[in-house]
Amino acid sequence: MKNLSWKSVLVVLVLVIITSLALSACASSSPTKAAEPGTLLKVKVGASPVPHAEILAYIRDNLAAAAGLEIEIVEFTDYVQPNLALNDGLLDANFFQHLPYLEDFNAERGTDLVSVANVHIEPLGIYSRTLKDLAAVSDGAVVLIPNDATNGGRALNLLAANGLITLKPEAGFKATLDDILTNPKNLKITELEAAQLVRSLEDASLAVINGNYALEGGLTPAKDALALESSQGNPYVNILAVRRGNEQNPGILKLISLLNSPEVKNYIESHYAGSVLPAFGD
Numbered sequence: 001m002k003n004l005s006w007k008s009v010l011v012v013l014v015l016v017i018i019t020s021l022a023l024s025a026c027a028s029s030s031p032t033k034a035a036e037p038g039t040l041l042k043v044k045v046g047a048s049p050v051p052h053a054e055i056l057a058y059i060r061d062n063l064a065a066a067a068g069l070e071i072e073i074v075e076f077t078d079y080v081q082p083n084l085a086l087n088d089g090l091l092d093a094n095f096f097q098h099l100p101y102l103e104d105f106n107a108e109r110g111t112d113l114v115s116v117a118n119v120h121i122e123p124l125g126i127y128s129r130t131l132k133d134l135a136a137v138s139d140g141a142v143v144l145i146p147n148d149a150t151n152g153g154r155a156l157n158l159l160a161a162n163g164l165i166t167l168k169p170e171a172g173f174k175a176t177l178d179d180i181l182t183n184p185k186n187l188k189i190t191e192l193e194a195a196q197l198v199r200s201l202e203d204a205s206l207a208v209i210n211g212n213y214a215l216e217g218g219l220t221p222a223k224d225a226l227a228l229e230s231s232q233g234n235p236y237v238n239i240l241a242v243r244r245g246n247e248q249n250p251g252i253l254k255l256i257s258l259l260n261s262p263e264v265k266n267y268i269e270s271h272y273a274g275s276v277l278p279a280f281g282d
Helices: 004-028 049-062 081-087 097-108 150-163 194-203 211-216 250-259 260-271
Strands: 043-045 071-076 091-100 115-120 125-129 142-146 178-184 186-193 206-211 237-243
Touching: 043 049, 043 081, 043 194, 043 250, 049 071, 049 115, 049 211, 049 260, 071 250, 081 091, 081 097, 081 115, 081 237, 091 097, 091 186, 091 250, 097 150, 097 237, 097 250, 125 150, 125 211, 142 150, 142 194, 142 211, 150 186, 150 206, 178 250, 186 194, 194 206, 194 211, 237 250, 250 260
Parallel strands: 043 071, 043 091, 142 186, 142 206
Antiparallel strands: 091 237, 115 237, 125 206
């Protein structure tokens, strides 16, 4: 009986080992499941609602699938969070800013974000709820401008270009309130967060407003602005930005090709009728 018991145990052990080896061999011989043909590359992009997210939505709905791309759009209503989210790896790219703003942001925040594509220009405009002509601006009028360094300087230059103030010759586009040389109408120039300017227009004679916020607030820059920036030699082209090192990401490269496509150029020109200008192509 002892012998029989020992042999029985041995047989069971051998069967267990054989079964385990067979299962292991079967598993190792099964190939890892490859990506299905036609799988879409995915990119997550932060954007201001207008026009950036609208342009991305046009691409997502009309062009992306055929190009093998899936776009997730995350909307932001300020100029700080989309860069922080990109820097923290929560986004693959963002599309809301121009290069001078990005460069200032990198310098102030220690981030390393880079531009990979020029897309469009949103001319900065001077708006009013009460005035029809800049010649009618009264003495001591309240004028609102963006409070970030690059757009604030840009706004002051637009006021200067329209004869409302003069600036120190060396100020350039980095002008601040301290660079105002003359202010013949004693304008009370007040800095405010760019996103608040449309809502605050009721409380001022004039406001210098970024194109995206003007459009988002129901203004049509080409029709409603008392004055607009020129697009000639304008350094404030809106860009697609990524973290340094991610410039050659295949999904990013596909997105760049679509953002700079003839279809997107036609969409910008027809949809925004001069309020947004394409900054690529002939």
